[in-house]
Amino acid sequence: MTETNKNPNLLEDALRKALRPEEAPEGFALKVLARAQQQNSAAQEAQRTSWLSMFSQPFVRWAALAAVSICLVIGGVHYRNLQRQRAEGEAAKQQLMLALRIAGSKLQLAKEKVNEINTSRPEPQPQNRSPRSRS
Amino acid sequence: MPARPLADSAPDIASADFADLVRRYQSMVFSIAQHFLTETAAAEELAQDVFLQLHATLSTLKSEEHVKFWLRKVTAHRCIDYQRRRKLPQVSLDEAPEPMSPAQSSDPLVARRLQQFVASLPEKPRLIVILRYQEDMLPEDIATVLAMPVATVKSHLQRSLALLRDKVTRTMGEVTI
Numbered sequence: 001m002t003e004t005n006k007n008p009n010l011l012e013d014a015l016r017k018a019l020r021p022e023e024a025p026e027g028f029a030l031k032v033l034a035r036a037q038q039q040n041s042a043a044q045e046a047q048r049t050s051w052l053s054m055f056s057q058p059f060v061r062w063a064a065l066a067a068v069s070i071c072l073v074i075g076g077v078h079y080r081n082l083q084r085q086r087a088e089g090e091a092a093k094q095q096l097m098l099a100l101r102i103a104g105s106k107l108q109l110a111k112e113k114v115n116e117i118n119t120s121r122p123e124p125q126p127q128n129r130s131p132r133s134r135s
Numbered sequence: 136m137p138a139r140p141l142a143d144s145a146p147d148i149a150s151a152d153f154a155d156l157v158r159r160y161q162s163m164v165f166s167i168a169q170h171f172l173t174e175t176a177a178a179e180e181l182a183q184d185v186f187l188q189l190h191a192t193l194s195t196l197k198s199e200e201h202v203k204f205w206l207r208k209v210t211a212h213r214c215i216d217y218q219r220r221r222k223l224p225q226v227s228l229d230e231a232p233e234p235m236s237p238a239q240s241s242d243p244l245v246a247r248r249l250q251q252f253v254a255s256l257p258e259k260p261r262l263i264v265i266l267r268y269q270e271d272m273l274p275e276d277i278a279t280v281l282a283m284p285v286a287t288v289k290s291h292l293q294r295s296l297a298l299l300r301d302k303v304t305r306t307m308g309e310v311t312i
Contacts (some may be wrong), residue, residue, distance in 0.1 A: 011300050012268065018249035019170055019269040024161035025179050031156050032183050036190040 147263070153193060156202060157186050161268070163203075164210050170265045171214040173254045181217055185210050207270065208280045215258050252302050259283075260291040264299075267292060 055061055148296050181258035188209060189202070196202050242287050262281065266272045274292065278285040 011296060011303065014245065014303075015264065015268040015299070017304075018246040019166075019253065019265060019270060021162045021166040022169055024165040024176065024182065028165065028179065028182070029157045032161075033154055034185045035183060036153065036188055039187055039190065046309050085194055101160070118217065 153190055154169055156189070156193075156199075160203065161186075164206055167207070167210045167265055168205065168214055170250060170253065170269060171261060172217065173250065177221075181213055182210070185213055204280065207266065207272075211262050211266065211280055214262065214275055218258060246309065249299070249303070252299050256295055256298070260295040263288055263291045264295050 055064060141150060161182065165178055165182040168181045168185075168188070169175060172178050172181065185206060189196075189206065191204075192205075196205055253261060259281070263277055266277045266280065267274070274282070274288045275285050278288045
């Protein structure tokens with residue numbers, strides 16, 4: 001009869017020793033992380049490719065083309081409106097500046113006239129008090 | 136051990152956490168595969184595949200306990216799949232070569248012989264023995280991992296131990312292990 005038969009726990013202890021966890025091979029973790037990184041890149045690439053492959057369907061292609069065309073037309077109209085508003089604003093500004101210039105020159109003219117009148121008028125004589133006031 | 140949360144935002148676990156998990160459990164996963172397949176290269180490849188699968192599904196795992204359970208389960212199932220796919224030659228207990236001389240208790244060959252005997256067990260009993268004696272798992276936990284009744288696990292364990300004891304007795308003689 002062997003020792004293991006005498007004590008069944010001996011076999012179990014021996015199994016625990018024999019099946020003790022072993023160290024993973026050197027660089028194992030680095031290899032896993034590198035492969036995980038590759039997996040991420042591949043997944044991203046696949047996602048990108050699947051996004052592009054959507055346009056291989058004629059309906060999607062035409063829909064995309066129509067959407068782009070509509071966007072371009074709306075954008076063009078909006079841009080034209082913006083340009084027109086800007087041009088109108090610029091013209092109004094020019095008119096205002098002209099009006100201000102005219103008003104300024106008129107004011108200057110009026111000021112000169114007033115000055116001329118003031119210089120040509122004789123100095124007013126000082127008035128004596130009337131004799132009646134004395135009595 | 137209380138379940139440790141992986142991260143506050145579990146669905147978006149950082150890659151640093153994954154690296155930490157790999158370093159912490161690489162020995163466990165590799166050893167299960169190594170003891171099951173007895174081929175270092177195949178065990179390493181299988182263990183890497185297990186961790187890559189973990190990387191892809193990490194966001195669904197809630198705690199570190201859950202990760203550990205998941206790793207054991209996936210490793211066990213992958214071991215069986217690998218063996219079936221590759222149809223690795225399985226040496227029966229009776230066909231395992233006899234040692235040249237009776238082994239000594241301190242002899243590392245004893246451990247190697249035991250590993251060979253375990254490797255010659257059928258798939259399920261082999262996994263059960265590995266999970267029981269490598270991972271110190273209770274039959275109830277093994278039953279959960281392998282999705283089988285506890286009674287079946289216990290029965291496999293008893294039969295495997297009996298087979299191994301018989302083989303040890305026949306091949307190693309009066310060895311004190």
